[in-house]
Amino acid sequence: MKLSKLLLLALCISLFASCSSDDDTTENNDDDVVVTPSKGDYEEGFFILNEGSTGQGTVSFSNDDFSSFTKDVYSKVNGSDALGKFAQNIFFDGDKAYIIAGGSNVINVVNRYTFKLIAKVDSGLVNPRYGVVKDGKAYVTNANTYPVYDDPTANPNANTDDYVAIINLATNTVESKIDLNTTGNRIVLKDDKLYITEPNSSDKLSIVNITSKTLETPVTVGYSADSMEEENGTLYILRAPYTGRGELVKVKLSDKSVSKITFPESLDGAGLLDIYQSKIYYTAKSSVYVMNTTADVPSTDAILTSPAGYLYGFAVHNDRIFISDGGDFKQDSKAYIYNLAGAIQKELAVGVGPNGFYFND
Secondary structure (H helix, E strand, C coil), rough: CCHHHHHHHHHHHHHHHHHHHHHHHHHHHHHHHHCEEEECCCCEEEEEEEEECCCEEEEEEEEEECCCCEEHHHHHHHHCCCCEEEEEEEEECCEEEEEHHHHHEEEEECCCCCCCCCEECCCCCEEEEEEEEEEEEEEEEEEECCCCCCCCCCCCCCCCCEEEEEEEEECCCCEEEEEECCCCCEEEEEEEEEECCCHHHHEEEEECCCCCCEEEEEEECCCEEEEEECCCCCCEEEEECCCCEEEEEEEECCCEEEEEEEECCCHHHEEEEEEECCCCEEEEEEEEEECCCCCCCCCCCHHHHHHCCCCCEEEEEECCEEEEEEECCCHHHHHHEEEEEEEEEEEECCCCCCEEEEEEC
């Protein structure tokens, strides 16, 4: 009887220890906790690209809850290395950001989360403007030379010498180019084709087949076509002429058919557009408006009117409206963030000529 009791007691102790050990593993074993390391100081926020004027461009950064803000990220991380003059556009590929400085004919390649400089693309570019990425290649519009407006005979080829530079992103070199035979500015990529606005010298939308590296028949959309977005197979283009009515032009990409919505006089000063959640957000002077992508009449009821004197940058993202004030292009300016109802959330003091917002979600 004593031996049996001892064996039973030993068994109970063993079972209790086993159960206790299992419980500790579930509740207290740190090996079961997965910690995702930070990618860098500049994730989960947004960049504001500051064009600059006679000086260098800069990049500002705010995290999403506005608790951290850096006015000049590039200089903070890379010291005295210059970003370049007239910072124009940022595009992304994986963990890299490509910052175009058109006045210096350079593209700075940085890690998008640490902003540490990786490389520079500094040959084969002349007044680079906007870029997109496809299968390890970047396609960047180059304005090349500009006309002399006081003397049109001084540079007669200025409106026909723009091109698309094709950059090998593995080597960060321009490997070839596609002549546009016209002007080229903003660029959208859809199904192996580039759609490029020709801002003032032409009423056409250029189309480039990147597989064959050839030009396709352009589409007539009207002069001063600038800001554009693609949504569900339709290209939405905002025409903002210096005189006359602005227009929203819709190009159905499957058949290149065109429809237009002419803005009323109350929307004079049409400027920029963005598409968010199947709605078109657009600016006129210092106000922001919204309409459905299926609408055939524009809204004239402003969501908000900004204190910005000259809306130069604009985006709608993550249930927020982002606006920047061009200012006088000599002094630092401001950016404003609103919710979709038009209530101000934050005002940021940024650099000279803030022209765009880019998101590091």
